[in-house]
Amino acid sequence: MIKLYGLRMSNYYSLTKALLIEKELDFEEVKAPPSQKEDYLERSPMGKMPSIEVDGRFLSESLAIFAYLERLQPAPAMLPADPFEAGKALELACHIKLDVELVARRCLPEVLMGQPVSDETKDQVRGDLGKGVKAVSRLFVGAPYAAGSDFTIADLYVYYCFGLASMLAEKVVGLDLLAEQPGVAELMQRLAERPSIARVQAEAGG
Ligand SMILES: N[C@@H](CCC(=O)N[C@@H](CS)C(=O)NCC(=O)O)C(=O)O
Known part of the structure; x- marks a missing residue:
């Protein structure tokens, strides 16, 4: 299951959460305020939210996460076919x-x-x-x-x-x-x- 790290107050976290819902993917939310600590930077190199964890691997940046989710779950598509x-x-x-x-x-x-x-x-x-x-x-x-x-x-x-x-x-x-x-x-x-x-x-x- 995908883990979504960050806080619900964040607009980019909210955007990514809405995207996961649109894609009908199972996900778990993990509360994680921005930090410069090493374990956080491993998930998100600028210490920002959101980031996701998939099978022990991490991805940050909402557009990069989108690119991954669009390929993982092509339907419903979030980009025009053309x-x-x-x-x-x-x-x-x-x-x-x-x-x-x-x-x-x-x-x-x-x-x-x-x-x-x-x-x-x-x-x-x-x-x-x-x-x-x-x-x-x-x-x-x-x-x-x-x-x-x-x-x-x-x-x-x-x-x-x-x-x-x-x-x-x-x-x-x-x-x-x-x-x-x-x-x-x-x-x-x-x-x-x-x-x-x-x-x-x-x-x-x-
Ligand atoms: N370019 C990033 C922006 C993420 C971002 O700015 N997150 C804010 C919260 S909405 C954050 O973590 N700020 C804390 C910080 O800059 O240290 C994305 O698209 O995911």
């Missing part, structure tokens, strides 16, 4: 992850630990987020799903990464990313009803 469209769905997921979520994440210390972020950082975040959100809107299809007609891994990145970024952007730098992207806001509302995501949310407090 190879180029599959690439486009991953391109969208990458921009959400690297150019929106990772940028907004610079504001996390202020929200999570009350550590104020400098005005200089806030200005940089506003500028970088502007570019990142424009990149996402060029690739976002939203008809009806993020990358086109089918639910894909890109939808999970929309929900868990664009979602966190929009909360951070609003709280810390006063930007309403969802107001600028009504299609994303509408999709996020629909995704919240999806059984995998609703289950992750229902279990988040535990």
Whole structure:
């Protein structure tokens, strides 16, 4: 059985858990807060969550875990069958992850630990987020799903990464990313009803 390490409060842990549920794979959750201890780094070389364990071997990074799970359990597919469209769905997921979520994440210390972020950082975040959100809107299809007609891994990145970024952007730098992207806001509302995501949310407090 696959072991999923991390904490339920983490957006990337939640994304990976939703993916395991979508794939109907058996898994066991193991509480493991981020750490720089040697045994943790063996599972996740940057000391981050999530990571998974399969038959005594470890894998970290949500996209790498996705690549593994997609091959392990091809159905239901989380990428379009067309190879180029599959690439486009991953391109969208990458921009959400690297150019929106990772940028907004610079504001996390202020929200999570009350550590104020400098005005200089806030200005940089506003500028970088502007570019990142424009990149996402060029690739976002939203008809009806993020990358086109089918639910894909890109939808999970929309929900868990664009979602966190929009909360951070609003709280810390006063930007309403969802107001600028009504299609994303509408999709996020629909995704919240999806059984995998609703289950992750229902279990988040535990
Ligand atoms: N690129 C990683 C990001 C994972 C990540 O940022 N995890 C956060 C929690 S949501 C974490 O472990 N932070 C603790 C740290 O950076 O030390 C992925 O896609 O899995």
